[in-house]
Amino acid sequence: LKVRNMSKSAKGSIANPGTKVKAKSGLNRSILNEAWHKFFTYLEYKLKLKGGILxxxxxxxxxxxxxxxxxxxxxxxxxxxxxxxxxxxxxxxxxxxxxxxxxxxxxxxxxxxxxxxxxxxxxxxx
Ligand SMILES: [Zn+2]
Incomplete structure (x- = not known):
């Protein structure tokens, strides 16, 4: 997952304005609120317990x-x-x-x- 790409703004430019900017803004907020480092650390920990690898x-x-x-x-x-x-x-x-x-x-x-x-x-x- 590329969080930076997933949470890009939909604003666009003055010449080429984006669509559904408010909805995308809310989605971006939700994506950025997730604790990605914590998620991957926990996932790796659980995988090791089960004999898997990340x-x-x-x-x-x-x-x-x-x-x-x-x-x-x-x-x-x-x-x-x-x-x-x-x-x-x-x-x-x-x-x-x-x-x-x-x-x-x-x-x-x-x-x-x-x-x-x-x-x-x-x-x-x-
Ligand atoms: Zn081919």
């Missing part, structure tokens, strides 16, 4: 990247719910496609950590 991944382009061919484009996601790759034609539920990209990044981050442990170096998952 892996943070960079969410950039996870909703625009095709899981079949790796092509990245905003045009892959013209509709909110549907992902359709403009390069290979792969079509799926947009959330399902993004979840696969996140899972792949988490797996790669974990493999990088294990490889570094084998070599005797420590690295936090990115």
């Amino acid at each position: 892996i943070k991944v960079n969410p950039k382009h996870t909703s625009q990247t095709c899981i079949k061919c790796g092509h990245i484009s905003k045009d892959n996601r013209k509709e909110q719910e549907i992902f359709k790759c403009i390069k290979c034609g792969y079509k799926a539920n947009a959330d399902h496609n993004a979840a696969h990209n996140i899972l792949r990044r988490a797996g790669l981050a974990r493999m990088a950590c294990q490889a570094n442990l084998i070599r005797g170096r420590q690295q936090e998952p990115a």
